[in-house]
Amino acid sequence: MIESFFDKEYWVLDFLPKQVPEKGGGRFFAVEEYYLEPSHYAVLREQFSEILLKLYCFYDIQLFIDGDTEGIANPEPKLLASRIKDNQSELCVLVGASEALITLGRDDTHMTVYAPSDDLLELIRTLASAVGLFVWKP
Numbered sequence: 001m002i003e004s005f006f007d008k009e010y011w012v013l014d015f016l017p018k019q020v021p022e023k024g025g026g027r028f029f030a031v032e033e034y035y036l037e038p039s040h041y042a043v044l045r046e047q048f049s050e051i052l053l054k055l056y057c058f059y060d061i062q063l064f065i066d067g068d069t070e071g072i073a074n075p076e077p078k079l080l081a082s083r084i085k086d087n088q089s090e091l092c093v094l095v096g097a098s099e100a101l102i103t104l105g106r107d108d109t110h111m112t113v114y115a116p117s118d119d120l121l122e123l124i125r126t127l128a129s130a131v132g133l134f135v136w137k138p
Contacts, residue, residue: 002064002092005101005114010138011121013051013102014110015044017134035109041087047131048104048111049084052093053077054127059099059120064092095120 012019015035020028035044055061062071063080066089072079083089084104093102100116113124113135125135 001098002094002101008115010112010114011116011124011135012110012112012138013048013124013128013133013135015133018136019138032109036107041109042085044109045085045087047133049081050131051111051124051127051133052084052102053081055095055124056080058123059096061096062094064094065089 034040052061056074056077060074061080062073063075063083064071065083071092071094075083083091087106090106091104093104094100095102095116100120101114102111103114104111113121116124121135128135
């Protein structure tokens, strides 16, 4: 079920407002390394957690951890937040009745949103903006 999303249109939820040019001189990788330092990465993971917890107020979700095929339907907020913040797992979040899929990999500085409806994408943009993140299409 989840695999069917990976060939659909997607957006990136990121700390940058758009894709970095290829001729960036490697600066992106230096900045990404900075954000992957534990103290900075904890802030980024907190931002991801805030977005998903608020999104959860509007939609049912199903949380898949490390390739699990059953998932956890509407997990407790503490469980959802702790899984996002602990950075120990590859996470997939199915939003609504298969309306969209959000992925967050271990050590990723972005989340990927697959196949969102226009309404859902607008809500995600609003939530991302509130915590200082951006949504853009690669």
